[in-house]
Amino acid sequence: MNTINFKKFDIEAYKPGKSKVKRLRKVIKLSANESAIGISPKAKKLIFNKNLILEKYPDGKSQNLRKEISKFYKCDSDKIICGAGSDEIIQMICQLFLNPKDEVVLPEYSFLMYRIYSKIVGAKVKFAKEINLKISIKNILKKITKKTKIVFIANPNNPTGTYLNKKEVLELRKKLDKRILLVVDDAYAEYMKNTDYSSGLALFKNKENVFILRTFSKIFGLASLRVGWGYGSKKIIDALNIIKPPFNVNGIAQLAAIESLKDKKFVSNSIKHNLIYARKLKKFLEKYNIYSNEISANFLLLDFEKCKYSAKFLYKKLKNKGIILRSTEDGYQIKNKLRLTIGSKKENLEFMKAVEQVLKL
Ligand SMILES: Cc1ncc(COP(=O)(O)O)c(C=O)c1O
Missing domain, CATH: 3.40.640.10 (Type I PLP-dependent aspartate aminotransferase-like (Major domain))
Structure with missing residues (x-):
């Protein structure tokens, strides 16, 4: 036989948080829990x-x-x-x-x-x-x-x-x-x-x-x-x-x-930034009945159960505007939720503006 053999795994390969949107050159990536304020x-x-x-x-x-x-x-x-x-x-x-x-x-x-x-x-x-x-x-x-x-x-x-x-x-x-x-x-x-x-x-x-x-x-x-x-x-x-x-x-x-x-100053700035914007984003999303976990790390898990729109709906609408969140259905298999990484000041403001445009109160 001249076929080569290798092991087969019953594994779903890791899919990282998306970083690209077709036809858009600039995106805001809030899908991989990366640093909001760059590097030291x-x-x-x-x-x-x-x-x-x-x-x-x-x-x-x-x-x-x-x-x-x-x-x-x-x-x-x-x-x-x-x-x-x-x-x-x-x-x-x-x-x-x-x-x-x-x-x-x-x-x-x-x-x-x-x-x-x-x-x-x-x-x-x-x-x-x-x-x-x-x-x-x-x-x-x-x-x-x-x-x-x-x-x-x-x-x-x-x-x-x-x-x-x-x-x-x-x-x-x-x-x-x-x-x-x-x-x-x-x-x-x-x-x-x-x-x-x-x-x-x-x-x-x-x-x-x-x-x-x-x-x-x-x-x-x-x-x-x-x-x-x-x-x-x-x-x-x-x-x-x-x-x-x-x-x-x-x-x-x-x-x-x-x-x-x-x-050390960079680390303390990063912590401060995270707390300020996690609080802001959490409060902002609650206006739309999107609730999230108690503030902890540099991301929030958004729950759409009480919202009149679905997680999928917001995910798609934001993606069309070049703002990428993490769908939790892929891999994690958590339904009707999205993971939002706390971004830079500019990214967070653009995210909030886009949500206001998509989810009209
Ligand atoms: C809980 C947890 N552990 C480990 C990692 C991987 O980190 P690293 O970039 O150091 O491989 C991640 C990345 O998202 C994570 O969320």
Whole structure:
């Protein structure tokens, strides 16, 4: 036979938030939870530096970056691994922990890459139903069997925007069997100002059976450079370093991430901007009976149940005007809702103007 064979996966490929509209040159992209205020000026200056050394391989261990991360987040640099986005860390965790037929438990509405990478290595994914779009500890525990190896949660969760408070996260870890790895994805943690919230990193710095995910794609605005990191026991980090691609984080990404960490003002501006506009947008949409989650990360999940128009209707009308939101029907399979990323001031104002034109009161 001269046909080539490869593995077939029963997986729906990840569809990122759309960024293009046919026939429109300029669009407002509010579909991928990217930074509303761009990147730190310090990082920008670095990227445009003409003397960057690009002909040499980068530091495969991201040593300087890990040192800066450990200073910024007051954690141990030996327990950090950097990746080409936190995405790559999720992939490596699945490779390291999962054998075919092992089980992974996920909230039903969770970041899609957990299920995709779990399935690629042959694990079985079990979904725990959320209650009122919030992760249910009880439903997660119901799905645990002897074969369960990992439970993934993002806190706050994407795409629902809801979160487990500190007490609830601790309760989840306490009630889970000790041999199960709890992965807490802190992708949006820096935005969180809710007083009952604690990040995974703050709660579990010294826990052997918790692994934390972090990213430079959200508050630091480096989504295109692909930098993220994982934090776990030295034993897990050493094992991950064996399977890690040798130069997984490119040199510019490492340098830009370091500069971003030095720019505390940029981070605080980003948090401030997010709170101001999340409040404005939430209140504005309520005039149209479009309700959303309590403010948490840099996005809102818009619920159209009480609105006289459907999510699909608004999605299409806005798209025709070049404003793109995230449909939650694709992939996530959540009906009659849209995910709205908090944009720049100009983008938010244009979004509100377009909604006023489309949804007449
Ligand atoms: C919860 C969550 N985790 C991880 C990621 C991936 O981030 P990265 O760009 O670091 O791969 C995203 C991106 O949207 C996310 O929402």
